[in-house]
Amino acid sequence: MTPRSTRPTGKRATILDVAAAAGVSRQTVTRAMNDMAGISPDTRQRVQKIAAELGYTPSRFAKGLVQGARVSVGLAIPDLTNPYFPAFASSVVEAATGRGWNVVVDDYGHGTGSAADAAARLAPQVDALIGYLAPHADEAQALMGRRPVVALDSPGAGTAGSISFDYHHAARLALAHLASRGCTNIAFLDSDQGAPAGSRSAAAAAVALESGVQLTRFQAASSAAAAKAAVGVLAAGGRPVDGILAFNDLMAAGALKALQASGRAVPGDCAVIGMDGIPLGELLTPELTTLALDLRAVGRAAVGLLEGLLSGSLTEGSAEAHLILRHELVVRQSA
Amino acid sequence: MTPRSTRPTGKRATILDVAAAAGVSRQTVTRAMNDMAGISPDTRQRVQKIAAELGYTPSRFAKGLVQGARVSVGLAIPDLTNPYFPAFASSVVEAATGRGWNVVVDDYGHGTGSAADAAARLAPQVDALIGYLAPHADEAQALMGRRPVVALDSPGAGTAGSISFDYHHAARLALAHLASRGCTNIAFLDSDQGAPAGSRSAAAAAVALESGVQLTRFQAASSAAAAKAAVGVLAAGGRPVDGILAFNDLMAAGALKALQASGRAVPGDCAVIGMDGIPLGELLTPELTTLALDLRAVGRAAVGLLEGLLSGSLTEGSAEAHLILRHELVVRQSA
DNA sequence: TGGGGCAACGTGAACGTTCACGCAGCTGCT
DNA sequence: AGCAGCTGCGTGAACGTTCACGTTGCCCCA
Incomplete structure (x- = not known):
C-alpha cells in the first residue's frame, strides 16, 4: 500500500530511510527536521511530510552521542x-x-x-x-x-x-512554643525511616534538656496510619501527654486523628506541632501548627x-x- | 599528579582512555565493566580499579545506540x-x-x-x-x-x-446518595481545567434530570483555595445549597473549610462529596465521603x-x- | 565574458559503545 | 604427534546522528 521503500517493515525508520524515500541526502533531512538554513521551503515541507508518513523519529541516542548531551x-x-x-x-x-x-x-x-x-x-x-x-x-x-x-x-x-x-533550631522553636502554651509532658513522634533519626531525636533531647522540658520520644513509620496507631497506644496508657511534636505533617495529621478519636481536644488537651509546612496542614481541623520549610x-x-x-x-x-x-x-x- | 594518560583533562573519560591506561583493548574494558565472561579475574579487577580512578562512566547514548534502548x-x-x-x-x-x-x-x-x-x-x-x-x-x-x-x-x-x-456513573452514585440523605439543592463544583469539563457537567446535569434533582453548576480552579473562595461566595448569597459534589477531593476539602468558616455544619447543613479517593480524605474532619478510584x-x-x-x-x-x-x-x- | 557570490544540496568523519568474529597460546586426550 | 577445545584477549563493523567541509548550478555585475 504505502510505499515503504526498502525498509524491512518492523525496524524503526532512520534518517536514511527518509532520505531515500525523499530522494535527498541525510544532511538535507537533518536540515528539514531541525529547521536549519540552507534548504528550500519546498524541499523542507516535502521531507517533513515523508518523515511523518514513515513515522520517523530521530534517535535520541544518536543525537545525544554527537551533540553534547542534554542534562x-x-x-x-x-x-x-x-x-x-x-x-x-x-x-x-x-x-x-x-x-x-x-x-x-x-x-x-x-x-x-x-x-x-x-x-x-x-x-x-x-x-x-x-x-x-x-x-x-x-x-x-x-x-x-x-x-x-x-x-x-x-x-x-x-x-x-x-x-x-537544623533540627536543633527546629526543636528549639517547637519546644519553646509548646512550653509557652503550658505543655509540660511533651512527646516527640519520630519517623523510623531515613538516616538521621538518631540525630533528630538527639537534637530534640538536647534542646529539651536545656529548656528543662520533659520529653519522651517514640517512633512510628512515616505515615498517618502508623502515627495514628502509635498515638492511640500512647493516649491509652499512663500519664497523659499534653504536647506532641511530630516529625512530619503527615504523622501530625495521624496524631490529630488519633487524639480526637480518643476524645481528647486539640489543642485543649494536647497540642500538636507538625513539620514540613505542606498545604495539607491548612485543610485539617484544627489547622496544623507546623515547622515550615520553604x-x-x-x-x-x-x-x-x-x-x-x-x-x-x-x-x-x-x-x-x-x-x-x-x-x-x-x-x-x-x- | 595522577597519571591522566593522554586525556585532555576536562573532557570525560571514554572507554579508550581506560583501555589505554590499563594496556588492554576496548573489548576487555567492556568485559570488565559489564561482568561478562572471557576475562581473567585479575584483569577484571585491575581494569575496574583504573576505570574508577579515571572517573569513567559509560556513555548512555553510545550504549543505547548499539543495544536496543531501555524503554x-x-x-x-x-x-x-x-x-x-x-x-x-x-x-x-x-x-x-x-x-x-x-x-x-x-x-x-x-x-x-x-x-x-x-x-x-x-x-x-x-x-x-x-x-x-x-x-x-x-x-x-x-x-x-x-x-x-x-x-x-x-x-x-x-x-x-x-x-x-464514567462520569455518568459517578454522578448517579453521588446524586442518589445525596438525594437519599434528603438533599434537594445540590451544587456541582467543577474544575475549570482539563478538557472534559463540559462532558462532566453535562453528565451531572443529565443524571440530575433523570433523577429529578435540582443541580446548579459552578466552576473554580482545581485547588483547595479556589474552591474555598467559590464556596464562600456561594454560601453567602441566595438559597442555601444543602449538598456539594466536588470534582476532586482537594476541591472538596476547600469546600469543607469554607462551609465550616461560614458556620455551616457538614454534613448537617450541607453534605459534601469528593472525587478521587485520595488518602487526604480520611484526614479531614469530618472525614470525606468520596467517589473513589483505585x-x-x-x-x-x-x-x-x-x-x-x-x-x-x-x-x-x-x-x-x-x-x-x-x-x-x-x-x-x-x- | 569572466568570475565572485550565494543558494541548495551532498559526503567523509566523528561521537562511544557493543557485537561478531578472529587469533594466539595452552591443556589434555587419542 | 596431532589436534580439538578452551581461555584470554584483540579488531573491524555497525548503531544513527550531526559537524565541517565540498560541490554544483545559477544570477548578476564589472
Missing part, C-alpha cells in the same frame, strides 16, 4: 504517597525544567526497595542525582562516580553536595547546587556545597 | 501539588520500574505551561507517553509520531490508548496499555486500548 537528573524519592515528597519533587522539576534539564523520577518506597536500589537504577541513566538517599548516600555517590550527587537530610555523607536541616526554595537550592557542581563553579565537598536550612514556626490552631 | 516513558502531569497526581504518578512509577523502564516526569502546572509544552519537552526524550494531556492530547500524539501515547481523562482524543472515567489500578492500567501498544499485542486505537473506569462510592462522614 538529565535523577530524583530518588522514598515515597510519593507522603505529600511532602511531591511538594519537594514539584519544585525540583520546576527548577530543572527551567534550565532545560529533564528529571527521571524513581520512587523506591514500593515493595522493599532501598535508596541504594534507586541509585543503582538511576545511575546509568542520568548525569546527576538528587535525592533523599539516607542511609545509602555514600553508596549512591560511588555508583555515580564523578557525577555530582546532592543528598537531602543526610548529613555527613560523602556526596558532592548536600542539603541538611519547599520551593529547597528544590531550587538542590538544583542550584547541582548546576554549580556540574559547571565546576562549585567544588564538590566544599563548604558552599553543603547547605543547612532552617525551619520556621507557623502558628495555626493545633498548638 | 523510557514520559509522564506529563498538570500539578504535582494536587495530591491526586502524585498518587497516580506513584503507581505509574511503580509499574514502570517493575518492568525495568524509567519514567521522566514533567509537571507543566508551573507558570503558564500547557500540556502541549510538556509533550514537546518530553517527545524527544522518551519512547512512550502517559499523561493528563487534555485538551492537547492530539497534539501530543502528533509530536510522538508512531510512539504510543496513553491519555487520561481525555475521551475522544486520537491517541493510541486512553483511560477515561489509583494504583489506574497507574497499572496505563502502563499495561503502553506495554501492549509497544509490543504490538495491542493495536493503537482499538477498543481494548481505550479503557473506561468507574468510581466507587466510599461513604465516610461528610455525606
Whole structure:
C-alpha cells in the first residue's frame, strides 16, 4: 500500500530511510527536521511530510552521542504517597525544567526497595542525582562516580553536595512554643525511616534538656496510619501527654486523628506541632501548627547546587556545597 | 599528579582512555565493566580499579545506540501539588520500574505551561507517553509520531490508548446518595481545567434530570483555595445549597473549610462529596465521603496499555486500548 | 565574458559503545 | 604427534546522528 521503500517493515525508520524515500541526502533531512538554513521551503515541507508518513523519529541516542548531551537528573524519592515528597519533587522539576534539564523520577518506597536500589537504577541513566538517599548516600555517590550527587537530610555523607536541616533550631522553636502554651509532658513522634533519626531525636533531647522540658520520644513509620496507631497506644496508657511534636505533617495529621478519636481536644488537651509546612496542614481541623520549610526554595537550592557542581563553579565537598536550612514556626490552631 | 594518560583533562573519560591506561583493548574494558565472561579475574579487577580512578562512566547514548534502548516513558502531569497526581504518578512509577523502564516526569502546572509544552519537552526524550494531556492530547500524539501515547481523562482524543472515567456513573452514585440523605439543592463544583469539563457537567446535569434533582453548576480552579473562595461566595448569597459534589477531593476539602468558616455544619447543613479517593480524605474532619478510584489500578492500567501498544499485542486505537473506569462510592462522614 | 557570490544540496568523519568474529597460546586426550 | 577445545584477549563493523567541509548550478555585475 504505502510505499515503504526498502525498509524491512518492523525496524524503526532512520534518517536514511527518509532520505531515500525523499530522494535527498541525510544532511538535507537533518536540515528539514531541525529547521536549519540552507534548504528550500519546498524541499523542507516535502521531507517533513515523508518523515511523518514513515513515522520517523530521530534517535535520541544518536543525537545525544554527537551533540553534547542534554542534562538529565535523577530524583530518588522514598515515597510519593507522603505529600511532602511531591511538594519537594514539584519544585525540583520546576527548577530543572527551567534550565532545560529533564528529571527521571524513581520512587523506591514500593515493595522493599532501598535508596541504594534507586541509585543503582538511576545511575546509568542520568548525569546527576538528587535525592533523599539516607542511609545509602555514600553508596549512591560511588555508583555515580564523578557525577555530582546532592543528598537531602543526610548529613555527613560523602556526596558532592548536600542539603541538611537544623533540627536543633527546629526543636528549639517547637519546644519553646509548646512550653509557652503550658505543655509540660511533651512527646516527640519520630519517623523510623531515613538516616538521621538518631540525630533528630538527639537534637530534640538536647534542646529539651536545656529548656528543662520533659520529653519522651517514640517512633512510628512515616505515615498517618502508623502515627495514628502509635498515638492511640500512647493516649491509652499512663500519664497523659499534653504536647506532641511530630516529625512530619503527615504523622501530625495521624496524631490529630488519633487524639480526637480518643476524645481528647486539640489543642485543649494536647497540642500538636507538625513539620514540613505542606498545604495539607491548612485543610485539617484544627489547622496544623507546623515547622515550615520553604519547599520551593529547597528544590531550587538542590538544583542550584547541582548546576554549580556540574559547571565546576562549585567544588564538590566544599563548604558552599553543603547547605543547612532552617525551619520556621507557623502558628495555626493545633498548638 | 595522577597519571591522566593522554586525556585532555576536562573532557570525560571514554572507554579508550581506560583501555589505554590499563594496556588492554576496548573489548576487555567492556568485559570488565559489564561482568561478562572471557576475562581473567585479575584483569577484571585491575581494569575496574583504573576505570574508577579515571572517573569513567559509560556513555548512555553510545550504549543505547548499539543495544536496543531501555524503554523510557514520559509522564506529563498538570500539578504535582494536587495530591491526586502524585498518587497516580506513584503507581505509574511503580509499574514502570517493575518492568525495568524509567519514567521522566514533567509537571507543566508551573507558570503558564500547557500540556502541549510538556509533550514537546518530553517527545524527544522518551519512547512512550502517559499523561493528563487534555485538551492537547492530539497534539501530543502528533509530536510522538508512531510512539504510543496513553491519555487520561481525555475521551475522544486520537491517541493510541486512553483511560477515561464514567462520569455518568459517578454522578448517579453521588446524586442518589445525596438525594437519599434528603438533599434537594445540590451544587456541582467543577474544575475549570482539563478538557472534559463540559462532558462532566453535562453528565451531572443529565443524571440530575433523570433523577429529578435540582443541580446548579459552578466552576473554580482545581485547588483547595479556589474552591474555598467559590464556596464562600456561594454560601453567602441566595438559597442555601444543602449538598456539594466536588470534582476532586482537594476541591472538596476547600469546600469543607469554607462551609465550616461560614458556620455551616457538614454534613448537617450541607453534605459534601469528593472525587478521587485520595488518602487526604480520611484526614479531614469530618472525614470525606468520596467517589473513589483505585489509583494504583489506574497507574497499572496505563502502563499495561503502553506495554501492549509497544509490543504490538495491542493495536493503537482499538477498543481494548481505550479503557473506561468507574468510581466507587466510599461513604465516610461528610455525606 | 569572466568570475565572485550565494543558494541548495551532498559526503567523509566523528561521537562511544557493543557485537561478531578472529587469533594466539595452552591443556589434555587419542 | 596431532589436534580439538578452551581461555584470554584483540579488531573491524555497525548503531544513527550531526559537524565541517565540498560541490554544483545559477544570477548578476564589472
